[in-house]
Amino acid sequence: MxxxxxxxxxxxxxxxxxxxxxxxxxxxxxxxxxxxxxxxxxxxxxxxxxxxxxxxxxxxxxxxxxxxxxxxxxxxxxxxxxxxxxxxxxxxxxxxxxxxxxxxxxxxxxxxxxxxxxxxxxxxxxxxxxxxxxxxxxxxxxxxxxxxxxxxxxxxxxxxxxxxxxxxxxxxxxxxxxxxxxxxxxxxxxxxxxxxxxxxxxxxxxxxxxxxERVSKELPEPPQIGKYHPKGVDIEILKDLIRRSNNNDMTLAGFLEKYFEGVGEKIAQEFLTWAGFQPDTKVKELKLADLEKLATAMKNFPKWRRPRPLTLSPLGPELLKKGVKSILKPEFATAVIRPPSSYGGHAFIVEAAIAYGGEIPPQDNVLLLRFANKMPLLYDEGVDVSRKIVDSIDWSIYKIKFPAPVAVVTHVCSTKIPFKGVGKEAIADVPELEHELEIAIRDVARRLRIYLSKLEKMYEVKRKEVT
Ligand code: ADP
Ligand code: MG
CATH class of the missing domain: 3.30.565.10 (Histidine kinase-like ATPase, C-terminal domain)
Known part of the structure; x- marks a missing residue:
């Protein structure tokens, strides 16, 4: 048959x-x-x-x-x-x-x-x-x-x-x-x-x-709709944007300025010279081989500006701390936000918080709460980049002796979260992201150490007073 x-x-x-x-x-x-x-x-x-x-x-x-x-x-x-x-x-x-x-x-x-x-x-x-x-x-x-x-x-x-x-x-x-x-x-x-x-x-x-019930009436600044970053393109994206521009007279320089994030007249000219294109070439006349060359050059040009974070909507440390306090009810909490960064043309921002004591139950390991674009991630923690970092840290440097009542919160905001699957449960260890996450986690951990040192000193003073 x-x-x-x-x-x-x-x-x-x-x-x-x-x-x-x-x-x-x-x-x-x-x-x-x-x-x-x-x-x-x-x-x-x-x-x-x-x-x-x-x-x-x-x-x-x-x-x-x-x-x-x-x-x-x-x-x-x-x-x-x-x-x-x-x-x-x-x-x-x-x-x-x-x-x-x-x-x-x-x-x-x-x-x-x-x-x-x-x-x-x-x-x-x-x-x-x-x-x-x-x-x-x-x-x-x-x-x-x-x-x-x-x-x-x-x-x-x-x-x-x-x-x-x-x-x-x-x-x-x-x-x-x-x-x-x-x-x-x-x-x-x-x-x-x-x-x-x-x-x-x-x-x-x-x-x-x-x-x-909401503990704040303050909404984070809503995300704006942005443009592609030149580093994040491929041949099909270029074709699609050219088709949609629907303009037979559009030049390469004009195209880059209109459709891409952070590309002004000066940088467009500089890039095109660097890549060996004539700025006034009409985009409609580009052949497939030209598009391939253009896409590769856009990926490799070293001088693009970083993507701006207007498309993102992190909570900010104040709101994040409020959220952590209202749900985990700890004795101590602190939060940080990292400056915007990017990987492969996608903007991202990392936030982290740490909470200690109070209603957090003592555990043999750090309780990790992961979030991506304000979504809790509950499954597949073992293969997530945040778990990898938390496990690689020697917590005794931060005065944590397990079992300890300590929770770490990580939040990654991005126009493209590098999830490991469409079920959106674990984030991959993209180097740029891993780097930012580690700095953020260590930063809040350091603040916890300062708090715990103060507590220790207070106890010592009290003990001396008693004896
Ligand atoms: P996605 O959320 O990835 O876009 P969905 O299949 O979950 O895909 O939803 C498809 C679309 O339906 C959304 O993009 C949105 O435009 C619309 N939508 C779904 N639920 C709601 C809702 N509760 N309120 C308004 N729009 C909604
Ligand atoms: Mg949906």
Whole structure:
């Protein structure tokens, strides 16, 4: 018999390979679904200057306890009604394919949740949403048509809006192992509250209700949409930008200035001379070989400015410390932010905090809380760059004797976090990043040592007074 050939749709691919997006079993899938929905809600609020109010509810089905209904509501920017089907029903569709720090980047997360729900319980996703400037509310029940990777709308309704509500409510029912995942989920919510101390998060589950009220009304400066850095390009990016520029007269110099981060007239001229190009060459006339030469030269030119951090949105030491104090309730806490840096054309900023004593339980090792773009990372700690650094440090230099009540918090912000997989759980040890993380961790550790030395001295004085 001869082979039969056909293509595979992206939805079909992820249906077959759920593990790579973190949906490997009912326990992990429930955790991952909570995460995808909460992260979308936070992106839809704080990225747009809205103080987040997020309501998360987990309910077990009365007759079938393995069926879990999850509902997440937010006060975000909402989704235009006509975009709702694609946004929830088409793998690789979204609004975050730009140079800007957000939690989501792939346009995949919520579709994985929809896929998982429909394949385990057969139920569609319910979505209700309204944008800030719209006078209607859209409501949908939809599936993904897996073989075609398009939304299949089961029901829809567009209503006039009578209140001034904006935001999104999402509800889906999936097979989830609640008992096995509840600890992780609670941990995830708690850590999300730590890294977003300006958010109010209400979490209801079969175990009861938790309310994390915001401890600050101050939002970090929202990230701006930026341009590519010249070091981060390849031939396809160049082709795409040239096609989109839609301008037959654009010169190479003009192209570089318009589409790239930190490229002014002077540096564009200097680069083009260095790379052996005529600045007034029309970009439309560049051949593939020219594009290859241009991309290589852009990567190797030593004088580009560093990418600016306007696309990033770190917390800053004050807010980070507030978050750490409110959730870990330590006796001592301190936080630092490192200056912006970059790797391969992507800007990044590292923040770190250390907390000691109080309600932190003494442990044989440093309790590590990792975050990336304000997302808690809970799995795969063993292969994460932060763990590697923490384990390589001799903590006795900092007056820590284990078992000790000490927690280290690391936060990496970047327009491209070097995750080890699409499930976004561990960060790779890119040298530039590792370097910054180590400086930040050692910096807060030094401050802890100063604090512990003071305590020691105080005790010594007291002991002398007593004897
Ligand atoms: P990603 O978050 O990586 O972009 P998702 O599949 O999770 O991918 O979401 C797709 C898109 O749906 C997002 O880019 C966003 O535009 C929109 N979206 C999802 N959830 C919300 C929400 N709660 N509020 C507003 N927009 C949302
Ligand atoms: Mg998402």
């Amino acid at each position: 001869s082979e039969k050939y056909r293509g595979l749709s992206p939805a079909e691919f992820f249906h077959r390979n759920k593990e790579i997006a973190g949906f490997s079993n009912p326990s992990r899938a429930l955790y991952q679904t909570v995460r995808e929905l909460v992260e979308n809600s936070l992106d839809a609020t704080e990225t747009h200057g809205i103080l987040p109010y997020i309501d998360v509810e987990v309910r077990l089905h009365e007759d079938r306890p393995e069926w879990v209904t999850l509902r997440v509501a937010d006060n975000g920017i909402g989704i235009p009604a006509h975009e709702i089907p694609n946004v929830f029903g088409r793998v690789f569709y979204g609004s975050k394919y730009v140079v800007r720090q957000t939690r989501g980047v792939f346009g995949l997360g919520v579709k994985m949740a929809v896929l998982y729900a429909q394949m385990t319980t057969g139920k569609p996703i319910y979505v209700k949403s309204s944008t800030r400037d719209s006078d209607v509310v859209g409501e949908y029940l939809l599936y993904i048509d897996i073989s075609r990777n398009i939304p299949h709308v089961q029901k829809m309704r567009i209503k006039k809006k009578n209140k001034n509500w904006h935001g999104t409510i999402v509800r889906l029912t999936l097979e989830g192992a609640w008992l096995q995942s509840k600890k992780r989920i609670e941990d995830y919510i708690r850590r999300t509250a730590l890294i977003s101390p300006y958010a109010t998060i209400r979490y209801r589950s079969p175990d009861g209700e938790l309310l994390f």
